[in-house]
Amino acid sequence: MASAVSVGALPILRNGGAGAKAKLALVDSLLAEQEVRPCAVLTLRWLARYAGVERALCTAVDLESGRLQGLIGMGLSVAAVDSFSLDLTDRTHPLVVAQAGGEPVAFHDSGHALPRPFETPLGDTSFHAIPLSKAEEDTGPGLLLVSGADDGPVSEDVVWAAELLGVRLAALSYRRFQVDERRHKRERSWLFSIIDAVTDPILLTDADGRILIANTGAETLLTSGEEKREGWRRAVALNNMLFSASIFTNATESGPTRRELLLVDPSEGRDLLFEVLSAPVNVRLGETGVVSVLRNVTDLRRATEEIEENYRRLRIAEAATRAERDRLDLILNSVLDPILVTDPAGNIVRMNPPAERMFTFPRGKRDAEVERRVQANDAVFTSFVSNLYAGQSLRWRGELSLLDPQTGATVPVEAISGKVLSRHGEETAVVTILHDLTEAVEKAQLYEQVKRHSEELKERVREATAELAEQNELLRRQAFQLEQASAMKSQFLANVSHELRTPLNAIMGYTHLMLEGVSGDLTRGQHDKLSRLDANARHLLAVINDLLDIARIESGKMPIQVERVLLSELIDEVMTEVEPLIAGTRLAVSRRLPPELPEIRTDRQKIKQIVLNLLSNALKFTPEGEVSIRLDHDRATGEIAIAVSDTGIGIAEENQKTIFEAFEQANSSYARRQSGTGLGLSICRRLASILDGRITLTSRLGEGSTFTLFLPEGPSQS
């Protein structure tokens, strides 16, 4: 057990065991030595030689670690020396106390209780601890431990040597301190230059968040002087607050951290986004600070946002493009004409289904023929489109001859290509639309055919017209000749009539004169004979008149005078005229008229002639019985029927067809007893015809006949 004993002050050169010469030699050798360890070695050697020290340990204060470290030992193992290390802040340790005391302290196991037990590097508990400096100095450069405290107080030579070593070590230490200080200053300025050179703000803060070190970038953000604007100062205050809060939030975390921090640019006032990298560091003994590096990521964030925005826009644009493309597809696919889009290299990049039909192989089975046609089409198309790429024009039009891949039929198409230019005028694509001309060609051919036929027709018409003209001319000539002939015939008839009438006039006239007694009285026989002559002359006149009528009708020279005719009146007149005829018979004559008879437009005289003729015939050819005249009006057809019926001799069926021909009388033997020219019915039928009417006959031989005159309400032509 060792206990500390105070020893008196140590003069530099005190008389002791060692001679002055020995002391001087130590002083010289120590002064000659510039390093701490050799000085300590020299001192321990000197102590062993001149002060009889057997074991000793020289320790020195390490300012950096604040500990007392073993420096060199004598009579000790190297490990024991190296392992000696004492914390100077442990103020309760006897050796720390001794080091601070400045006086030698004796430790021995004489019964003094030590406040605290400790290991001595010297191996026993009895030793002296001599500080290497004077007591008044704050901290000596070291402590010398020397064995042998039991032998009495420490020798003066030991104290002197320790003091000398202390002085020398202090001197060496001071010089080294100065060198270190200079070096530290230099390095410190380098360090500041380095961190100032870094544009990112760099800060060292203590545990309370106070700024210990800040580079220029950090100062700009977090410090301000009085000379700065108010806005600047406020911004700095705000930044400090934000930064402190940020540090505080992360204070509990150990190890490097990374976070984002939004600060204000004091000079411009805009927001700055920083990424803060923090790492804890030892600031000083037992105190931890934080180093923070702030990286300005504002631009990065902005760039990121821009990229995101651009990406978003791109997606919208993509969607719009897709929709546009879908719509375009719909449009393209709905077009029946083939449409192709080619890129500037001439490759087909888009086709609608009609185009696919012409320019792609059908899926499924391969057909060499089909493929050949498709390739042929492709070649034709490529050649066509190259026209456009080669030239400057924006459009190109042409007619191509393609093949139907399936049938091999030639398909004439009209192709129209157009360059699609970008906003900057670059050619981006060529769009080609093909229009099937088959129909047009067919139409054209058809048109040609029609035209040819039309021409032929025209030619024929021309020929026909010429022929017609010729015929017309011929007809005209013939008509002229006919007219002449007709005129000659009429003239002939007129002449015949005239030439017949003139002698007939003489015959009838003289007969008349004689019968009238102009030439004197006649005998009964003469009178009878003249009467026969008269009757025959009259008959001849009737024949001539009838012939003339027929001739006039046939030559179309029968004049027709259309007027309004009231049939009931006309019938009255006829009846009056035939009254003498009726009187000479014993026939019952009746007439029946409907209550309402329309007026008709016709030739009154001709109707009267017909009716008179029919009625006369009926009276003449009916020996007994009755004769009737009946009128009917068919409202549906507007036809008027005048029927004359008798109960006379009738007409045999075989004669009914010829009865209307000239000079025919059915019963010749009977007719011979009756006057008549045999021309009456012929004239009646002809007259009825020119009045748009007709006469029909129903008859039975021996039972009677009915002649019916049908007339329209008005003639179709006047």
Added chain:
Amino acid sequence: MSDAEVELAPLVLVVDDVDHGREIFAEYLEFRGFRVSTACDGLEALEKAFELLPDIILMDLSLPGIDGWEATRRLKDDDRTRAIPVIALTAHALASAHERAWKAGCDAVVTKPCLPKDLEQEVRRHLQARPSKEAHGEP
């Protein structure tokens, strides 16, 4: 048959180039009490008409030289003879001949053959219708 106190019977000018034509009507009309003068052609007819100023003229149309149509036209163009009725007496039966007669100014057209009795009736009808002279009684 006629005496001085009795007014002269109407004078009929019968124009016809055919002898029997003239003779029949002239004889019958004389027989019936008319005074009768005759002419054989148009020229003679005009001369007699202007000279005699007959009460009525029976004019055959087909005449040598001046025909009946022309003669009638001239008569109707002359103030002296305009009022004298002209009855065309013709064997022409066609309407065209009759039409021409009407146009020439004839007052009536009678087709031959014509019974002398019928002709007398026609003559009397015209004489009675004539406003300038008194109707003549039956001779």
